Amino acid sequence: MEFKDYYRTLGVARTASADEIRKSYRAxxxxxxxxxxxxxxxxxxxxxxxxxxxxxxxxxxxxxYDQIGQGYRPGQEFRPPPDWDAGFEFSGHGFSPGNASxxxxxxxxxxxxxxxxxxxxxxxxxxYASQGEDHHAKVVIDLEDAWNGATRQISLRVxxxxxxxxxxxxxxxxxxxxxxxxxxxxxxxxxxxGTPGFGGGQAGDLYLEVHFQPQxxxxxxxxxxxxxxxxxxWEAALGTTIEVGLPAGxxxxxxxxxxxxxxxxxxxxxxxxxxxxxGDLYLEIRVVVPEAKSxxxxxFYETMARELAFxxxxxxxx
Amino acid sequence: xxxxxxxxISGVLLDEVALTLEEFAHACSVSSEWVSLHVEAGIxxxxxxEPARWRFSSRDLWRARQLCALERDxxxxxxxAALVIDLREEIISLRNRAS
Numbered sequence: 111m112e113f114k115d116y117y118r119t120l121g122v123a124r125t126a127s128a129d130e131i132r133k134s135y136r137a138x139x140x141x142x143x144x145x146x147x148x149x150x151x152x153x154x155x156x157x158x159x160x161x162x163x164x165x166x167x168x169x170x171x172x173x174x175y176d177q178i179g180q181g182y183r184p185g186q187e188f189r190p191p192p193d194w195d196a197g198f199e200f201s202g203h204g205f206s207p208g209n210a211s212x213x214x215x216x217x218x219x220x221x222x223x224x225x226x227x228x229x230x231x232x233x234x235x236x237x238y239a240s241q242g243e244d245h246h247a248k249v250v251i252d253l254e255d256a257w258n259g260a261t262r263q264i265s266l267r268v269x270x271x272x273x274x275x276x277x278x279x280x281x282x283x284x285x286x287x288x289x290x291x292x293x294x295x296x297x298x299x300x301x302x303x304g305t306p307g308f309g310g311g312q313a314g315d316l317y318l319e320v321h322f323q324p325q326x327x328x329x330x331x332x333x334x335x336x337x338x339x340x341x342x343x344w345e346a347a348l349g350t351t352i353e354v355g356l357p358a359g360x361x362x363x364x365x366x367x368x369x370x371x372x373x374x375x376x377x378x379x380x381x382x383x384x385x386x387x388x389g390d391l392y393l394e395i396r397v398v399v400p401e402a403k404s405x406x407x408x409x410f411y412e413t414m415a416r417e418l419a420f421x422x423x424x425x426x427x428x
Numbered sequence: 429x430x431x432x433x434x435x436x437i438s439g440v441l442l443d444e445v446a447l448t449l450e451e452f453a454h455a456c457s458v459s460s461e462w463v464s465l466h467v468e469a470g471i472x473x474x475x476x477x478e479p480a481r482w483r484f485s486s487r488d489l490w491r492a493r494q495l496c497a498l499e500r501d502x503x504x505x506x507x508x509a510a511l512v513i514d515l516r517e518e519i520i521s522l523r524n525r526a527s
Contacts (some may be wrong), residue, residue, distance in 0.1 A: 135503060145519055191526070244455045246493070261436055287438040296488040297442035317455060317489065318439065329524060386444070 113188035116162035135163040242305030242314035257358035259290040291385030333389025372397040446483035471510040
């Protein structure tokens with residue numbers, strides 16, 4: 111395991127005041143926030159910055175880190191001495207199991223012992239009981255999985271406490287059934303799959319935030335699907351019926367009305383992602399004009415220009 | 429269960445089964461009071477009914493967890509944090525529309 115220099119991550123001196131650390135964190139959080147950052151590794155950098163701030167903004171953790179980190183250089187192999195934390199009294203603000211996947215093994219190795227502050231109540235039997243923490247994780251599925259449901263294997267990094275009270279991050283693999291009709295951003299609640307309870311208390315829950323793999327054809331809003339539908343000029347002018355393939359592999363036949371124009375939207379009710387209620391399919395007509403490459407094609411266009419007396423700018427003022 | 433069998437865990441879609449105040453506070457790692465204050469201030473929008481009947485959706489959970497982080501990490505005032513979350517939602521929606 112590599113030693114992490116949290117001071118270097120935040121770009122502050124080892125003697126930095128709490129205010130300097132906070133200022134630096136805020137500047138870096140703005141720089142690497144995934145919504146605004148242009149950096150390729152913004153998300154990973156944001157996690158590092160968050161971890162460093164979690165340690166350096168907490169006086170207890172900072173003091174412990176300073177003691178253990180003496181003489182280590184960034185990237186150097188790190189092995190904490192036994193009982194290094196004797197003499198520190200932690201108030202129990204260890205890392206939240208719900209955020210465990212955001213922290214490094216290095217962090218878990220040092221601060222694992224600090225976790226475990228439990229908020230609970232005396233149980234009916236007089237013992238101390240508390241509910242386990244809820245966990246949160248993201249899962250990315252294919253759009254077609256929303257039609258039929260799917261089973262996904264998910265690996266989570268979760269804290270485990272051994273007999274000595276020491277907490278380490280371990281990988282836990284779950285096979286989770288993704289229900290049919292799930293929407294982008296929707297949460298799936300897996301009861302009892304969070305941290306085990308204490309003293310007979312209930313286990314916490316696992317919340318999975320669902321996202322779809324980015325894909326080029328469809329835009330998804332809730333359960334509604336949006337698709338640009340290219341049509342030939344004669345299909346738009348005369349009307350036709352077009353078969354539109356859906357993400358699940360099935361297809362729907364859509365009637366294009368006579369005189370359809372580019373930009374017009376057709377709504378096909380109930381043909382979006384299934385669910386209660388099912389989403390709708392929105393098709394934006396885009397008329398694609400064939401190029402006049404051959405003499406024959408040119409002649410067609412010249413005949414149209416002569417005989418149709420059509421001014422596309424008649425109402426635009428151009 | 430034998431060693432070769434794979435246990436498949438089924439969950440429920442939040443929104444079809446919404447969270448109570450206590451469940452929601454637990455899922456956000458905040459107190460019920462924190463949730464109540466944010467509902468009363470209109471930052472988490474719910475119908476005007478008594479707290480025992482409040483039900484929270486996926487979107488509420490997403491918003492509340494981010495609100496909580498902004499307030500903690502930036503000492504952001506709740507209304508300012510809410511504005512940031514509103515803008516984030518707008519960015520996500522616009523990026524989705526542009527893609």
